[in-house]
Amino acid sequence: MRYTEFTPYDIVLLLQGLSVTLWLFVASTLIGGALGLGFAVVRYYRVLLLRQLVHGLAELLKNSPVLVQLFLVFFGLPVLMKINLTPSQAALITLSGNTAAFVYVIAVSAIEAISRDQIEAARVFGLTRWTILRRVIAPQALAFAIGPLTGLLVNQLQVTSLISVIGVIDLTKVGHILNLRTLKPFIVWAVVGALYYLTAKAVAYAGSRLERRLRAHTDWKGV
Amino acid sequence: MLSVNGLCKSFGTHKVLDGVNLTLNPGEVVSVLGASGSGKSTLIRCINGLETFEAGAITVDGFDVAKPKELAEARRRSATVFQQFNLYPHMTAVENIALAPVEVLKRPKAEVIAEARALLDRVGLAHRADAYPAQLSGGQRQRVGICRALAMQPRYLLLDEVTSALDPEMTAEVLDILKVLATTGTTMLFVTHEIAFARSISHRIVFLEKGELIADMPSADFFSERGRSLPRVAQFLSKLQGEAL
Numbered sequence: 369m370r371y372t373e374f375t376p377y378d379i380v381l382l383l384q385g386l387s388v389t390l391w392l393f394v395a396s397t398l399i400g401g402a403l404g405l406g407f408a409v410v411r412y413y414r415v416l417l418l419r420q421l422v423h424g425l426a427e428l429l430k431n432s433p434v435l436v437q438l439f440l441v442f443f444g445l446p447v448l449m450k451i452n453l454t455p456s457q458a459a460l461i462t463l464s465g466n467t468a469a470f471v472y473v474i475a476v477s478a479i480e481a482i483s484r485d486q487i488e489a490a491r492v493f494g495l496t497r498w499t500i501l502r503r504v505i506a507p508q509a510l511a512f513a514i515g516p517l518t519g520l521l522v523n524q525l526q527v528t529s530l531i532s533v534i535g536v537i538d539l540t541k542v543g544h545i546l547n548l549r550t551l552k553p554f555i556v557w558a559v560v561g562a563l564y565y566l567t568a569k570a571v572a573y574a575g576s577r578l579e580r581r582l583r584a585h586t587d588w589k590g591v
Numbered sequence: 592m593l594s595v596n597g598l599c600k601s602f603g604t605h606k607v608l609d610g611v612n613l614t615l616n617p618g619e620v621v622s623v624l625g626a627s628g629s630g631k632s633t634l635i636r637c638i639n640g641l642e643t644f645e646a647g648a649i650t651v652d653g654f655d656v657a658k659p660k661e662l663a664e665a666r667r668r669s670a671t672v673f674q675q676f677n678l679y680p681h682m683t684a685v686e687n688i689a690l691a692p693v694e695v696l697k698r699p700k701a702e703v704i705a706e707a708r709a710l711l712d713r714v715g716l717a718h719r720a721d722a723y724p725a726q727l728s729g730g731q732r733q734r735v736g737i738c739r740a741l742a743m744q745p746r747y748l749l750l751d752e753v754t755s756a757l758d759p760e761m762t763a764e765v766l767d768i769l770k771v772l773a774t775t776g777t778t779m780l781f782v783t784h785e786i787a788f789a790r791s792i793s794h795r796i797v798f799l800e801k802g803e804l805i806a807d808m809p810s811a812d813f814f815s816e817r818g819r820s821l822p823r824v825a826q827f828l829s830k831l832q833g834e835a836l
Contacts, residue, residue: 489677492639493691493743494666503690507681 372550385542386563392456392538393525393567396463400524403464404471411476412501422472429469435530438462442534459531463524470520478513479505511582518575522568529564539563592616593638593669593747593780598647600633600802607633608644609802615747615780620773622781622789622810625799626827631782632674634799635751638780639671651747667695669747670740674755676732678724684711684735685720688742696743703742710738714768730761737768748772748779755784786828790814798824 407422429437442458445451453461482505490500532541543560547553593615600608607630615621623631636642638649640656649656654665678687688707692698711720714734724732733753740748750769754762766788773779773792783789789796789810796813798806800823812818819825 485673485675485677486679488641489671489673490679490690492641492666492671493739494663494695495691499694503694504679511681 370549372552374546374550374552374555378546381542381546382539382559382563385537385539386567388456388537389525389528389539389564390567392459392463392531392536393528395460396467396528397521397524399460399464400467401471403468405475407468407472408475408479409501411472412479412505413497426469426472429465430473434462434466434527435533437466438530438534455531455535458534459528459536463528463531466527467520467524470524471517474513474516474520475509478509478516481512482508507582511579514575514579514582518572518579521571521575525568525571526564593651593778594649595634595638596648598634598637598644598649600630600637600642600644607802608637610647611799611802611804613797613804613807615778617746617778618776619795620777620779620781620793621795621797622783622793623797623799624783624786624789624827627784629799630802631799632751635671635749635780635782639669639749640666667743668745669749670743670745671749671751672733672736672740672753674752676724676729676736676756678732678735678739680724683721683723684716684727684738687724687735688739691739692742707738707742710741711735714738715764728761729757730764733757733761733765734768737765737772741772746778748777750779750781750783752782752784798827 407426410418410422438458441462442453442455445458445461446453486504487500490504495503528538529540532538532544535541539560543556547556550556595611595613598608598611599606611630611634613621613634623634625631633642637644638651638656640662643657649665651665651668654661654668656662656665679690682690685704685707688710689700689703692703692706693700708717708720711717711734714737716731716734716738719727719731724735727735733756736753753769754765757765762785766785769779769781769788770792781789781793790813793810796806796808796810796818797804798813798818798821806813806818806821806824808817813824814828819828
């Protein structure tokens with residue numbers, strides 16, 4: 369006979385799935401964020417060749433489905449490089465790359481949004497390119513970028529659900545498992561959806577808090 | 592000495608500066624006059640290294656601004672005040688002033704901040720030291736801009752139409768400060784449309800016409816028969832007769 373009731377252990381299962389999702393989300397955000405910023409700095413310094421390479425890579429990642437990228441990494445990379453990849457590793461590589469591409473785009477446009485005038489002033493006063501980036505551009509660019517970045521992260525959190533198809537036991541995969549056992553799709557998916565929703569809201573809340581702080585720093589209210 | 596020799600600069604096919612020669616000696620106040628588009632601002636932008644030029648040479652105390660290795664040293668000797676202020680909007684007045692002395696001159700932060708506050712006090716802005724540029728009026732912003740330049744203790748102060756973006760009242764605020772600077776021996780290259788004021792503070796006046804420097808003479812001469820003997824200068828001055836010269 370098939371056991372279709374929910375058990376208290378299902379909560380543990382859901383939380384385990386959620387923690388896998390969160391772990392991948394946080395790790396890919398950190399790695400992808402650092403990479404994306406690195407890409408933007410390469411562009412800022414107009415590094416020959418590397419700049420074109422970075423731009424091309426970002427274009428590829430932005431304009432192809434994450435699921436296809438995931439398959440390419442999980443099934444393709446081990447064959448090409450003769451290495452073993454666990455589903456989690458493949459998921460982390462793919463999500464980090466994807467986040468990096470979008471962080472790069474946001475960072476570049478935030479840097480370009482800063483008026484040239486003040487950068488000219490900084491140059492005339494003898495500040496180096498690096499100091500200008502660090503002291504003049506970065507603080508303002510961050511204030512511009514934090515809104516789009518929050519939007520991106522909320523989206524990337526949802527995108528992590530794709531990794532369940534290569535066998536990572538994330539929140540969506542746990543939903544699958546529970547659904548197959550209990551045959552109560554409406555309840556299972558509603559609960560799973562609610563957990564994503566709450567996490568996304570937490571990310572958005574943190575983002576808007578940070579944005580308010582960064583904007584307060586540049587108080588735009590008139591005289 | 593700041594010297595400009597045979598400076599030529601074009602934007603595309605348009606010649607903006609055509610063989611300009613100019614020297615600025617320590618202690619001098621030299622005003623650059625001329626109609627809009629005569630190349631006055633471009634001259635300043637060439638001197639501070641924001642524009643490259645095709646021919647000629649600019650040296651600041653012997654350092655050639657066209658040589659990347661010497662540009663930093665040349666820039667360290669001059670400081671620019673901009674028409675549009677160009678303050679850093681995310682920094683307070685004090686932070687705007689202190690940034691370059693700390694980062695470029697590597698001076699201790701506490702000392703620089705104290706000095707920045709003293710400078711702001713000198714221009715009557717002690718009470719606005721911790722305000723952001725967006726919270727200041729145009730005249731106040733430009734006074735911060737002047738303090739920012741002075742904090743670098745430049746040997747040459749380059750002023751690029753510093754009152755052009757200000758209304759008359761704010762213009763007066765800024766000019767009052769420049770007057771004090773001029774009388775206390777600050778070396779200034781003063782690009783301006785404020786003819787009457789230029790006359791009152793300058794040792795020399797240079798006049799640019801379509802990129803050519805057609806007059807370089809003591810202020811008193813420029814506004815008397817000698818200046819008026821040049822047809823273009825006479826024409827320029829005659830338009831300003833409404834103004835009390």
